[in-house]
Every structure is written in C-alpha cells, then in structure tokens.
C-alpha cells in the first residue's frame with residue numbers, strides 16, 4: 001500500500017478470537033453458548049436470575065483460562081503496534097484477554113473484561129480468576145449481591161467512549177476485524193472514521209452488515225488476513 005498512515009484505529013470483534021477456540025456470538029443457530037443473548041447479557045437478566053448470569057460468565061472464564069491462547073492475528077497487531085511510530089489505538093469488543101496477552105499496549109476493551117468483577121455500588125474493580133456467585137460478599141462493602149461481571153450489557157454505556165471518539169476523530173486509517181456490525185455504537189465507528197476522511201478497511205470471514213461501505217475489504221480467516229494486511233502497510 002503506497003500511502004503511509006500515521007493515526008490508526010483498529011476495532012476487533014469475536015471473529016479475531018474464533019481461531020483461538022472462542023465461539024463467536026451470532027452463530028447459525030442464533031444461540032450463544034446455548035443461551036439467548038437477552039437471557040444473559042442485559043441488566044434485567046442479571047436482576048431476574050443472577051445465579052444463571054454468574055454461572056454463564058464462570059463457564060466462559062474457566063474456559064478462557066483452560067489453555068486458550070492468542071493466535072497469529074492477535075500477535076500481528078501487537079507486533080505492528082510495537083513498530084509503529086504514529087498513534088495506534090486498538091478498540092476491542094471482546095472481553096477475553098487475548099490482546100493483552102499478545103502484548104497490545106494501547107488497548108481499549110469497550111465491552112469490559114471477563115477477568116474482572118465490579119462492585120455495583122462503588123464501581124471498584126477486582127481481578128477475578130475464580131467462579132463468582134450472588135452469595136459472595138464484596139471485598140469493598142462486605143455485602144452479598146453487589147458483585148457483578150465487569151462487562152457491558154445491552155442498554156449499558158460502553159467503556160472508554162471519550163478516548164475512542166478522540167482516536168476516531170484523528171485517525172487516517174480504520175480497520176475493522178472479525179465483527180458482524182450488529183451491535184452499536186461499535187458498528188457505527190467506521191462512519192465516524194469516514195467522516196474525518198480516514199481510509200476504512202474490513203477484514204472478516206465474510207462481508208459484515210456494512211461490508212460494502214468500507215473502502216477496502218479482505219475476506220478470510222483472521223489468522224491469515226490480519227498478518228497479511230498489516231504486512232502490506
């Protein structure tokens with residue numbers, strides 16, 4: 001690619017972790033780890049059945065910690081960032097820690113982190129590698145029922161939005177990787193990048209909801225397309 005890009009924003013979704021063995025959200029059967037998304041990923045679901053929601057995240061946390069590793073796409077992004085002299089912002093919708101483990105530094109996990117829990121009252125965060133339950137007393141207020149997964153559910157405000165909007169407002173290259181473009185506000189980031197004149201690229205297994213609106217698109221597995229695209233820059 002002839003032009004040199006200075007300020008790069010990358011958005012990743014579940015597809016980048018698929019080849020590490022983590023299931024994406026919108027598989028053909030419409031179920032997500034055997035649950036309807038609204039039964040486990042809304043504040044109302046947590047209020048209605050906290051046991052179910054804790055169990056759902058406990059299973060995913062245990063699975064993540066049982067030998068799941070970053071793949072060539074996570075590693076290529078970290079390596080590219082380390083060698084890039086301009087700004088590089090990696091925004092991920094994923095709650096796994098595979099970008100962190102691959103060595104990405106300027107990372108904004110906008111939908112939260114599976115390996116953290118939070119006190120509903122104080123907002124204090126705690127590292128979490130063990131199963132949680134509604135009965136567990138919170139380390140900061142010592143009350144049961146106050147701990148919740150540190151994830152962003154439907155209807156909640158995603159994290160780091162000011163930093164993300166700031167990075168998008170200055171970017172000259174926006175790359176969307178492994179996301180179906182179903183969930184907002186992330187699904188609208190490419191438009192914000194376009195509005196400031198950035199070159200927009202989609203790297204995905206198949207065209208996303210907005211695939212035809214990107215300036216450039218490469219379709220195939222992330223472990224192939226991401227290293228190849230970054231190499232071409």
Ligand code: BJW
Nearest residue numbers: 013014015024025026093154155178179180183184205222
């Ligand atoms: C591969 C691959 C391989 C496979 N290689 N690719 C109507 C219009 C607009 C908005 C709304 C609306 N009604 C309601 C809303 C708002 C709502 C929303 O977007 N709803 C939609 C369903 C319509 N959004 C919200 O509520 C958000 N908050 C919000 O909007 O606050 C107000 C606000 C206003 C203004 C500014 C800012 C804020 C919060 C959304 C929270 C989403 N939470 C979840 C769960 C997180 C915790 C957890 O993991 O348990 O986040 S839902 C789930 O979807 C998860 C994901 O991060 C997110 C996105 O999914 P993703 O990553 O795209 O995965 P998939 O499975 O959909 O796609 C995978 C892709 O990979 C596919 O394309 C495959 O082809 C590809 N792939 N293998 C490369 N090997």
